[in-house]
Amino acid sequence: MAIIPARGGSQGIPMKNLQRVGGQSLLARAILSARATRLVTDVVVSTDHPRIRQEAERFGAAVIDRPEELSGCVASSESALLHALNNITAGSGTSADPDVTILLQCTSPFIDAHALDAAVERVLKGTADTVFSAAPNHNFLWKDNEGAATAVGHDAGHRPRRQDREPQYRETGAFYVMRTSGLRTHKHRFFGAIGMQPVPEETAIEIDSPTDLDVAHVLAKSGRTDWAIEVDALVTDFDGVHTDDHALVDADGTEHVRVSRRDGMGVARLRAAGVPQLILSTEANPVVTARATKLKIEVRQNLEDKAAALQAWLAGRQLDPARVAYVGNDVNDLAAMGSVGWPIAVADADPAVLAAARVVLTASGGSGAVREASERVLAARTASPTAPSTGNNLQSVPGRPVRTTV
Template sequence: MTVPTVLAVIPARGGSKGVPGKNLSPVAGIPLVARAVRACLGAPAVTDVVVSTDDPAIADAARAFGAEAVRRPAELSGDTASSESAVLHAMDAFEATHGRAADVVLLVQCTSPFITADEVDETARRITEGTADTAFTAAPSHGFLWRETSGNGTGGATGVNHDKAHRPRRQDREPEYLETGAVYAMAADGFRTHRHRFFGRTELVVTDPARVLEIDDPHDLARARALAPLLDTPVTPTAGDIDAVVLDFDGTQTDDRVHIDADGREFVSVHRGDGLGIAALRRAGVPLLILSSEQNPVVAARARKLRIPVLHGVDRKDLALKQWCDEQGVDPQRVLYAGNDVNDLPCFHLVGWPVAVGSAHDSVRAAARAVTDTPGGSGAIREIAAWLLGPELTIPEPRTS
């Protein structure tokens, strides 16, 4: 039996008036366009994933996460261009490149950050299994809708999906569904003919309303970042995901407290388990760096003890990190950066694996791709080492006496 070609198209323009750079904005450490790519690649029914964009940076991000990128012409990249036109162009480009036609085409919006691979898969299967010509994700809705009206110049309001004189109980109402704007699937031939996402028999793929969010303005983006720790499936990197590990110091390798003696000398506490984890990473050949904004002898002393390089007293940690990656020949997307506070956020936006320690500031936890269970200064770095080297990490336990 021939496997149908199911092409997922993700439109992602570079320009956005509501949120500049929106499609590259990270949520839980992953750009919005990459979150959409990840959901599509995780759907078994999808055979090919293409990002349609006019922006080279978006194209690079799409390729980095495993999708193809199609350069969208300027006439299809303006505010008035339809999503359908971008999908049709991407279909043509795909078929010209691969020499095969799509049987099913999906329109997947990266402005819906919480779509899942299961939702993408189910929407595609409604077409591949012949139950529908078009399908889309929708969420149950029980709201009463109103429309403002004007009568005799006095204004007013009237019910849209209800009679305002008759308000049935929720359990007595016919089910209604809200189009989420996240995923649409169409039989490719029918889509080419009708040039619209709805034709023939249309079916709903019912989704969890708690996951429905479309990012149109900065407030939506802030809500997405706050919700990500609650809605995303927790993931941690493995050795295959990482080429280097960069560590903040204060609050990450310490508990963020400073002890000062009568002469003004500063002292901090570190965790022996972190030292053992760093030693194991060093023995495994993982490039390591301590990166700190503090110009403090204790940071340099700790780096010497651990036998790893250090950059401290750095004003722009992100620029220093980018320069270090260039010098080491390391792709920032394959760097794990562990931090705890807001001055780590620029580095979080640069790397592929931003990691917050368990005691990190809420905004840092929201921006992280992974969060340790352990607080900073209590073994969080050892926990990260165990992610990368496996739960059987062969480091002797630190002595307690």
């Protein structure tokens, strides 16, 4: 069970846990990281704030209301964990605890699901009682003793090269994986055999100040290793992907929608690169036809079964579904998303769609999501225009939920 303490109060950044990085709130990113693992079975958010409760439920987490006495800045994280465990077991009518409890902190926006899985596995196998995330550090550390500098952990008279020094490890604060019985006994996160789970330094930022948040914004945009989407065709829903999922209706019942000109440029760039594109829409609406005509791409409307329509289109073009992307935003897109190798969700998609996505875009529907998807497809073709690399062995597994935002 992953438990995410997320109180509403924050001294450095107001409502810090709801601040957005890479198109998602810090809380959402933590929830999605937990859900992207193989071994985490339950995700619980402990909070004292209604907006945080709403966000947690939107992304499919269970919520425990934290009492006021455990919500102040001096309350320990362990008190929140134990309170959540007590209330979860009481609410389920069973006294059975999870084998492993994870303290997951949403102040770490780049939690690696694979590293978290590895830490959980070590506790499950009994090779450690507690495992925490740690980043390697080769810095020379000093402390100030009333104006006199004293070396910490090294000899000031000996300055070996970085590659000749054993790293020290910095606790990142992202996750702490504990055997639940030990947490119950010691009421603290460190006990028994303690292990470290190394994580890359570049992912180990922790949000404590506005400056940290600014750095995270930059890393989310420019420090990404998952930019390219290696596909041969791009298929999109219309409402909520090309639009912001709102409509203006005049007195005659005519609908007007808002679209992004940036999306039009992305579509045009894909078309120039020879990438087939298709819009699928449940509704039959002239505005969809008009937009598709302007974009010069194919459209299928009035569909009861988007997945069937998609499969027919792919068969007609002899396209491999494993190398096709589908961008959706709501539950009626799930079947189509599950039939291709690259299911993609816009940033403001339904939680079920976010959970099913291999890629979650940073842009919301109607605000450049299609442009972002187009640029990422083009990025893959630019990197290897004749034979795109497979990237990893998950590429040909339709619907595999690899969340590249987290």
